[in-house]
Amino acid sequence: MDWKVPLADLDYGVEEERAVLNVLHSKWLTMGEVTQQFEAEFSQLVGRKYAFAVSNATEALHLAVTALGIGEGDEVITPSFSFVATSNAVLYTAADVIFADIIGNDDLTIDPLDIERKITRHTKAIIVMHYGGYPCRMEEILAVAAQHRLPVIEDAAHCPGATLKRKALGSWGTIGCFSFFSNKNLSTGEGGMIVTDDEFLAEKIRMRRSHGMTTLTYDRHQGHAYSYDVIDLGYNYRIDEIRSALGREQLKKLMINNNLRKRNTEQYRSLLDKVNVDLPFREYEGEPAYHLLPVLLPEGTNRKKVIDCMRAQLIQTSIHYPPTHSFTFYTKRYGRISLPKTELAAERELTLPLYPTMSSSDVEFVVDSLVKSLETALKP
Ligand SMILES: *Cc1c(COP(=O)(O)O)cnc(C)c1O
Numbered sequence: 001m002d003w004k005v006p007l008a009d010l011d012y013g014v015e016e017e018r019a020v021l022n023v024l025h026s027k028w029l030t031m032g033e034v035t036q037q038f039e040a041e042f043s044q045l046v047g048r049k050y051a052f053a054v055s056n057a058t059e060a061l062h063l064a065v066t067a068l069g070i071g072e073g074d075e076v077i078t079p080s081f082s083f084v085a086t087s088n089a090v091l092y093t094a095a096d097v098i099f100a101d102i103i104g105n106d107d108l109t110i111d112p113l114d115i116e117r118k119i120t121r122h123t124k125a126i127i128v129m130h131y132g133g134y135p136c137r138m139e140e141i142l143a144v145a146a147q148h149r150l151p152v153i154e155d156a157a158h159c160p161g162a163t164l165k166r167k168a169l170g171s172w173g174t175i176g177c178f179s180f181f182s183n184k185n186l187s188t189g190e191g192g193m194i195v196t197d198d199e200f201l202a203e204k205i206r207m208r209r210s211h212g213m214t215t216l217t218y219d220r221h222q223g224h225a226y227s228y229d230v231i232d233l234g235y236n237y238r239i240d241e242i243r244s245a246l247g248r249e250q251l252k253k254l255m256i257n258n259n260l261r262k263r264n265t266e267q268y269r270s271l272l273d274k275v276n277v278d279l280p281f282r283e284y285e286g287e288p289a290y291h292l293l294p295v296l297l298p299e300g301t302n303r304k305k306v307i308d309c310m311r312a313q314l315i316q317t318s319i320h321y322p323p324t325h326s327f328t329f330y331t332k333r334y335g336r337i338s339l340p341k342t343e344l345a346a347e348r349e350l351t352l353p354l355y356p357t358m359s360s361s362d363v364e365f366v367v368d369s370l371v372k373s374l375e376t377a378l379k380p
Contacts (some may be wrong), residue, residue, distance in 0.1 A: 004314035057179030061089030133289030164286035204376035257356035261290035309373035
């Protein structure tokens with residue numbers, strides 16, 4: 001489709017092109033120096049000792065769960081109101097997910113009280129997700145976690161550069177996982193980063209990212225090593241230099257672009273004030289990454305009609321998210337689960353376009369179109 005206003009758009013320029021060409025000319029494509037630089041810069045951004053670049057955030061989440069030694073018979077508490085990868089990462093290890101509900105329509109992040117209610121003697125970790133780039137209630141969540149001696153994994157896919165009490169999201173819990181998928185705030189096509197301060201976990205992650213091998217191809221190429229041992233069951237979750245080069249360029253633009261997202265979000269909020277929709281995250285703490293612009297349509301609205309109407313005006317919208325517990329695979333595994341607040345918000349949620357290069361007239365156009373589409377959808 002040739003969208004007039006797509007849901008998301010890349011901010012790529014000659015810098016990215018040059019960075020990729022430099023890698024191609026260097027003739028070293030797999031994980032090497034560019035990746036090490038990207039990792040060092042990213043660990044600076046989030047203020048964590050260790051950062052490992054991987055091919056995507058799903059792998060980062062899987063590495064996080066396995067590094068914590070989680071497996072069969074264990075339970076991990078996750079939000080259902082997230083991308084399915086948050087929960088899939090747990091199931092890969094043969095552990096089970098226990099879904100916790102969200103706080104409500106004003107705050108779509110996981111509810112610390114429901115986390116506490118779902119803890120059993122089998123619980124081994126808590127995964128939280130900073131929905132749309134808005135911080136979860138980390139202080140309350142960490143207090144619950146500390147009381148039960150549980151590690152917290154942050155699915156920070158939406159929030160590179162975001163902070164809560166001046167501390168980066170992704171650096172509050174034991175491990176933070178970031179995504180550089182094409183529509184995220186920092187994009188490399190596919191890509192991700194896993195960060196931690198824990199040396200023991202870092203070593204496990206480093207090994208398992210690359211087959212459990214003691215040396216890398218790059219070390220051998222450099223003449224630093226000639227052979228290797230395999231000391232753990234690992235995977236191939238490596239990134240490559242081309243994407244790390246894209247990541248370094250995107251990182252330079254991240255804070256400027258998060259600020260442009262903020263400006264667009266504020267314009268949306270003031271225009272949507274007069275529209276018959278509910279706005280989650282009217283109030284929030286810290287400095288979010290403004291990844292998504294979610295609205296809740298009036299109850300009983302035919303959402304598909306609204307989406308189709310907006311599509312007819314070449315505006316792309318989306319839904320974040322169909323709840324994980326409602327997917328066929330999950331209902332087959334766990335039966336029907338009730339998460340009333342997740343279900344209520346998910347039924348009404350519509351995500352409007354938001355990206356740094358969006359102009360203020362784009363924002364006006366989207367809101368006008370939403371108003372007209374709502375009128376059409378309410379007609380019998
Ligand atoms: C995008 C996303 C992921 C998965 O990231 P990939 O890099 O595509 O694997 C996980 N969780 C959330 C919340 C996401 O938005």
